[in-house]
Every structure is written in C-alpha cells, then in structure tokens.
Amino acid sequence: xxxxxxxxxxxxxxRFVKExxxxxxxxxxxxxxxxxxxxxxxxxAYLRLFKARQRVDYRKNxxxxxxxxxxxxxxxxxxxxxxEKTIExxxxxxxxxxxxxxxxxxxxxxxxxxxxxxxxMVVCLLIFDxxxxxxxxxxLGLSDSTIRNHYMNGRNKIRNFIVKxxxxxxxSI
Amino acid sequence: xxxxDIEKLIPLYARxxxxxxxxxxxxxxxxxxxxCHRLLELxxxxxxxxxxxxxxxxxxxxxxxxxxxxxxxKMAGLIAxxxxxxxxxxxxxSEKSGGVVKIKEIAYSSPQIKNIVRIDRNxxxxxxxxxxxxxxxEILRR
Numbered sequence: 001x002x003x004x005x006x007x008x009x010x011x012x013x014x015r016f017v018k019e020x021x022x023x024x025x026x027x028x029x030x031x032x033x034x035x036x037x038x039x040x041x042x043x044x045a046y047l048r049l050f051k052a053r054q055r056v057d058y059r060k061n062x063x064x065x066x067x068x069x070x071x072x073x074x075x076x077x078x079x080x081x082x083x084e085k086t087i088e089x090x091x092x093x094x095x096x097x098x099x100x101x102x103x104x105x106x107x108x109x110x111x112x113x114x115x116x117x118x119x120x121m122v123v124c125l126l127i128f129d130x131x132x133x134x135x136x137x138x139x140l141g142l143s144d145s146t147i148r149n150h151y152m153n154g155r156n157k158i159r160n161f162i163v164k165x166x167x168x169x170x171x172s173i
Numbered sequence: 174x175x176x177x178d179i180e181k182l183i184p185l186y187a188r189x190x191x192x193x194x195x196x197x198x199x200x201x202x203x204x205x206x207x208x209c210h211r212l213l214e215l216x217x218x219x220x221x222x223x224x225x226x227x228x229x230x231x232x233x234x235x236x237x238x239x240x241x242x243x244x245x246x247k248m249a250g251l252i253a254x255x256x257x258x259x260x261x262x263x264x265x266x267s268e269k270s271g272g273v274v275k276i277k278e279i280a281y282s283s284p285q286i287k288n289i290v291r292i293d294r295n296x297x298x299x300x301x302x303x304x305x306x307x308x309x310x311e312i313l314r315r
Contacts (some may be wrong), residue, residue: 026227035230108226126188127223133190148190155184158219159212173218
C-alpha cells in the first residue's frame, strides 16, 4: 500500500483523491445501488477527510479511514430515505430477457441486487485487490472469518443466480 | 471433498483466501474435475465483469472536490444569473446615491425557498424572474 504521509499538503491530498475516488465510488455504489447517492457520499467523505486532515494520523491507513467515512455517510443517506425497502430485499424481476446478445452489465446489476448490504460491501472491497480480508474487516468492523464468509456467500449467490437465470452467460465462457 | 463442497469454496480459492491445506485439496480436485474447473473459469469471468461494471458506474460520475452539496451544483446556473442581476441592481443604486456598493457574498437562505436570496449576510431579497435575463429584486430586509 502507498504511503500518504503528505496528505496535509494540497498536492498530496489531491493525489490521494485521484488514486482512491474510483474505488471509493464503487464501494459507495455497492451500498446505495444509486449513482446520485454514491456521488454525494463520496463528496461528503472527502470533505470530512479534508476538514479532519490535521487531526488524524493518516499514515496509519488513510485509505481504510476514508472508506469507513463513506460507509457511514452511505448508511446515513439510506437511513434518511424513506423508500429504503426498494434497496434492501429488492424483488428480482420475474422476467428474464433471453436476448441473443448478452447484456453483461444488466446481468451483473441484477445479480448485485440479490445480495444483502454486507455481502455487497465485502464483495466490492475484495474484488479490486486493493484490500486484504483483514483490512476489509477493519473498515467494516468485522472479523477476518466473517469477511471470508460474506465473500463466499455473496460470490456463490451471484454465480448461482447467473447459472440459473442466464445460462447463456455461463455457456459463453 | 465432493463437488458440492468444492463449488462453495471456489470464490475463496479464486481470491486466494483459503488456508494452505484446504487450498491444496481444492487444487487437486480441480485438476481432475472438468465440471468444477469450468465453474472456476466462470467465477473469474464474473470477477472481471463485476470490476468492469463498478468501474463503469464510477467512470460515469464526475466527482468534484470540494463541491459541498448537490443543491449548489443544480443551482449553479441560477446563482450566476442572480448574481449578475443583483450586481446590476446595486450598481444602479450606487449610481443614484453616488456611493459604491461592493457585494462580498451572495447566498441562498434556504434551498427550499429558491427565490429568497441573501446578499452580504444582511440584505434579504426576493427574486422574481419576469422574462429571459430580466429579474425583479425586492428587498425584504436589510
């Protein structure tokens, strides 16, 4: 992992934002499943980090710290929203298009919706290779073994969903 | 181990999250079982597509720092227009009275009441758009 000891300088901070924003956004999206909310959460998280940059020891692990913030902001956003039900336990569409052209993005998007929030967060943190399972546990406040369990369950759900509903996707490899 | 057990462990195997002893067992099974090996290939493909999907979502967003709130982004155009209108208004005032009015700050008092505008923290105005580029500014409080 990179060192961000110069986070207090404008250059260092901007570099940190540049290097983390894509992954941070993906993580926020994995929680909210909504582009606008994810964008708001990421902006808010960087703003909070910026305000607190003199107070916290970022050399420890600034990346994990900002992911923790974005997680909290996302939970706040979800908590405030009344139609939370539309995100958790979202009913999977009954009809599955049997198009000849496989829309992979659509398939992945529907597959993510069948996971619960915890599983989505863990899957997102671990697929990018940016964090170890221990670091992911630090961010989410879970033990290493719980992280592995969530990852295993989440990924198995996704694969089983695809095999069941989109066999042409599975065949195409 | 049976195929059913291996299937469950494939995600952890692919992400290298298994203990060495279990990892070796899975490895041996995969060498001899084309069905499970195919599932591993599928797992890798799904990983690629998940990354692509999330990257795509992130790539479509322009995250700006330190823009604070969405309201400001949405209203940026309107704020600019109002600023010009307010400035023109004060300029005409200052010409009549002979003094110079400098506007330091212009801000909304409330995102809900969009036509109420505060200028320099103490002047509260009500802005009404009557035509393209033409605004009536009513001073409510100063």
